[in-house]
Amino acid sequence: MIMFKEYDALKKKLFRIMDDDGKIIVPKYFPEIDNEALLKAYHDMLFARTADLMTVSYQRQGRIFTYPPNYGQEAISGAVAQVIRHDDWLVPAFREMGAWLAKGASLKDIFLYFMGYEEGNSWPDAHHFLPIAVPISSQLQHAAGIGYAINYEQKDEVVFTFVGDGGTSEGDFHEALNFAAVWKAPVIFIVQNNQFAISVPFRAQTASDGIAIKAVAYGMPGIRVDGNDFFAMLAAVREAREYCRSGKGPVLIEAVTYRKGAHTTSDDPTKYRTKEEEESWDKKDPLERLKKYLLSKDLYQEDQEETLIGQFRQEIDRQFTEAENHPPYALEDVFKYMYAEMPDDLRRQQVEHEKFLKWKESIA
Amino acid sequence: MKVMNMVNAVNDALDIKLREDQSVVVYGEDVGVEGGVFRVTEGLQSKYGARRVFDSPLAESAIVGTAVGMAAADLRPVVEMQFCGFVYPAFNQIISHLARMRNRSRGRFPMPVVVRIPYGGGINALEHHSESMEALYAQIPGLKVVIPSTPGDAKGLLISAIESDDPVLFMEPKRIYRAIKQEVSEEKYSIPIGKAKILTPGKDVTVIAYGAMIREVQRALPRLKEAGISAELIDLRSIYPLDKETIAESVRKTGRMVFVAEEPTSFGVGAEIMAVATEEAFLYLEAPPKRVTAFDTIVPLPKGEHHYMVSPEKIFYEIQKTVKF
Numbered sequence: 043m044i045m046f047k048e049y050d051a052l053k054k055k056l057f058r059i060m061d062d063d064g065k066i067i068v069p070k071y072f073p074e075i076d077n078e079a080l081l082k083a084y085h086d087m088l089f090a091r092t093a094d095l096m097t098v099s100y101q102r103q104g105r106i107f108t109y110p111p112n113y114g115q116e117a118i119s120g121a122v123a124q125v126i127r128h129d130d131w132l133v134p135a136f137r138e139m140g141a142w143l144a145k146g147a148s149l150k151d152i153f154l155y156f157m158g159y160e161e162g163n164s165w166p167d168a169h170h171f172l173p174i175a176v177p178i179s180s181q182l183q184h185a186a187g188i189g190y191a192i193n194y195e196q197k198d199e200v201v202f203t204f205v206g207d208g209g210t211s212e213g214d215f216h217e218a219l220n221f222a223a224v225w226k227a228p229v230i231f232i233v234q235n236n237q238f239a240i241s242v243p244f245r246a247q248t249a250s251d252g253i254a255i256k257a258v259a260y261g262m263p264g265i266r267v268d269g270n271d272f273f274a275m276l277a278a279v280r281e282a283r284e285y286c287r288s289g290k291g292p293v294l295i296e297a298v299t300y301r302k303g304a305h306t307t308s309d310d311p312t313k314y315r316t317k318e319e320e321e322s323w324d325k326k327d328p329l330e331r332l333k334k335y336l337l338s339k340d341l342y343q344e345d346q347e348e349t350l351i352g353q354f355r356q357e358i359d360r361q362f363t364e365a366e367n368h369p370p371y372a373l374e375d376v377f378k379y380m381y382a383e384m385p386d387d388l389r390r391q392q393v394e395h396e397k398f399l400k401w402k403e404s405i406a
Numbered sequence: 407m408k409v410m411n412m413v414n415a416v417n418d419a420l421d422i423k424l425r426e427d428q429s430v431v432v433y434g435e436d437v438g439v440e441g442g443v444f445r446v447t448e449g450l451q452s453k454y455g456a457r458r459v460f461d462s463p464l465a466e467s468a469i470v471g472t473a474v475g476m477a478a479a480d481l482r483p484v485v486e487m488q489f490c491g492f493v494y495p496a497f498n499q500i501i502s503h504l505a506r507m508r509n510r511s512r513g514r515f516p517m518p519v520v521v522r523i524p525y526g527g528g529i530n531a532l533e534h535h536s537e538s539m540e541a542l543y544a545q546i547p548g549l550k551v552v553i554p555s556t557p558g559d560a561k562g563l564l565i566s567a568i569e570s571d572d573p574v575l576f577m578e579p580k581r582i583y584r585a586i587k588q589e590v591s592e593e594k595y596s597i598p599i600g601k602a603k604i605l606t607p608g609k610d611v612t613v614i615a616y617g618a619m620i621r622e623v624q625r626a627l628p629r630l631k632e633a634g635i636s637a638e639l640i641d642l643r644s645i646y647p648l649d650k651e652t653i654a655e656s657v658r659k660t661g662r663m664v665f666v667a668e669e670p671t672s673f674g675v676g677a678e679i680m681a682v683a684t685e686e687a688f689l690y691l692e693a694p695p696k697r698v699t700a701f702d703t704i705v706p707l708p709k710g711e712h713h714y715m716v717s718p719e720k721i722f723y724e725i726q727k728t729v730k731f
Binding site: 161180185191192194195214224380 | 431468475477503513514547548571572648
């Protein structure tokens with residue numbers, strides 16, 4: 043755990059391995075990863091970005107409801123995707139698509155959820171993956187509870203959970219970190235500090251010098267990482283998983299990034315930030331940086347990109363069409379998952395509504 | 407059989423479930439070493455160890471929130487809220503997650519969680535310790551709300567609650583924690599959630615109550631008998647699911663209904679019970695259904711609490727008015 047020590051949160055240093063031009067500036071922490079895995083990681087991030095951008099356009103076409111874009115934050119989930127194991131838990135917020143896909147969610151499921159079917163959010167193909175959590179920060183407590191259960195059952199698992207910078211102002215953030223630390227629960231808390239909570243900038247969110255430093259008071263390691271640096275994120279998440287598995291308890295990772303898109307498709311960022319600011323972050327784009335690295339090592343050629351994106355688009359469209367052809371939402375699905383055993387009241391309400399529907403049909 | 411009060415009976419139910427099911431864990435504020443401020447969990451930590459019965463940090467939201475996570479990971483947590491007035495920080499977890507997780511995950515993550523809440527007034531307590539806010543929970547889709555009125559019921563209902571795959575808010579009337587003692591079987595037994603119990607059959611008026619108010623109604627019964635009024639006393643036992651059938655059947659028989667509770671009068675469980683009487687027994691009613699409940703005010707501090715709490719005299723007064731209507 044040398045890296046956690048060197049980048050101890052109290053030192054307020056930003057952990058970077060690669061600069062904005064894709065050059066390795068801190069080689070000693072460069073994470074071991076073979077070329078094939080590295081290329082796959084890049085492809086996966088590019089896939090997630092393509093899917094994300096296409097989802098926004100589906101929304102603009104009126105084919106999907108409100109959606110929170112990931113654009114600009116792909117390296118964080120991309121790194122988690124490399125480290126998270128089949129039995130590890132993912133307790134999501136709502137802006138970490140790459141991690142969802144890595145955990146076994148299909149794009150079709152993601153589309154179904156944002157089209158308005160709970161079914162998508164149940165992640166039928168994934169294992170140890172809680173539904174997306176819309177109320178801010180409250181999911182962190184579930185992560186702490188799962189962490190307790192992992193210790194209780196002496197399992198070799200870790201919980202990965204996400205929250206945004208705004209979420210760290212919630213009381214639940216404090217409570218979850220506190221419980222997890224007291225219980226030495228194996229939880230990796232990842233704060234995606236993307237500079238904005240909808241419209242409220244980070245400096246209006248907290249007077250703290252960053253988020254990572256908050257870990258110190260809870261008695262856990264905290265590290266401030268360049269969230270747009272895939273290698274730094276990979277090294278940090280790997281070390282965090284090892285730390286958790288060594289029985290020492292949770293870790294807090296502050297991933298410093300920038301939400302290039304809107305908060306959700308209902309949001310208009312031009313109201314609260316400038317073009318200049320957006321452009322300054324464009325230079326730190328996580329995919330561009332990793333691509334520069336790959337190009338410099340001759341692992342990738344620029345002309346491959348268009349072909350790749352073309353293939354991705356076809357696959358994404360195929361899954362979207364599948365989701366669009368999902369059977370209609372049956373009335374019984376409103377009722378049947380509420381309780382293990384359906385109370386008479388619910389049964390009666392369903393039957394009465396069915397009678398009404400029959401009547402409606404009869405007069406049509 | 408063994409003579410138990412409600413504290414002993416709840417402890418016994420926890421003991422039985424901890425013994426037979428490794429997935430049961432019990433935690434909350436002071437529940438471990440101290441055995442809870444009401445001593446409900448006394449002795450359980452020394453018997454089952456601090457991994458299974460433990461003191462959590464002091465935060466109600468995280469107590470319920472972590473229980474949601476534990477349940478997702480196949481444990482069966484039984485958590486304690488120290489007093490009813492301290493539950494509110496946990497509302498987001500109760501409403502947004504505990505009650506919804508099963509439905510929003512299409513049944514993948516059932517929530518076998520019991521939240522124990524000592525509630526109710528009449529014990530000269532500090533502020534925020536005396537409320538009776540069961541209606542708040544009963545309106546939340548996805549929860550079950552259970553309130554026992556005797557030690558024997560508390561044991562059987564709590565065992566059912568722990569074995570339920572749905573989240574149960576188990577509200578314990580702390581006024582009668584130690585006031586009622588009865589013979590309780592030491593064996594394991596369960597009482598189904600969602601079934602009311604007719605405690606005293608009668609023909610003139612249906613009296614519906616639960617929790618600590620059962621005893622108050624029972625105190626009014628001899629005087630009612632003297633006045634020639636035959637009251638049928640029903641103990642709801644479950645607020646949700648509500649046993650509408652038992653209520654409706656009784657009201658159809660007696661034609662009159664009085665609801666007794668220590669909750670505030672308006673928008674409460676009483677309103678729901680009156681709806682059942684009117685929806686299910688409209689043509690049988692010979693008097694308007696009546697609520698004998700607390701005021702729509704803040705619970706006064708102890709010196710003023712006698713104004714607020716429903717008494718046997720008030721119950722008698724309102725029942726005979728309804729019968730004479």
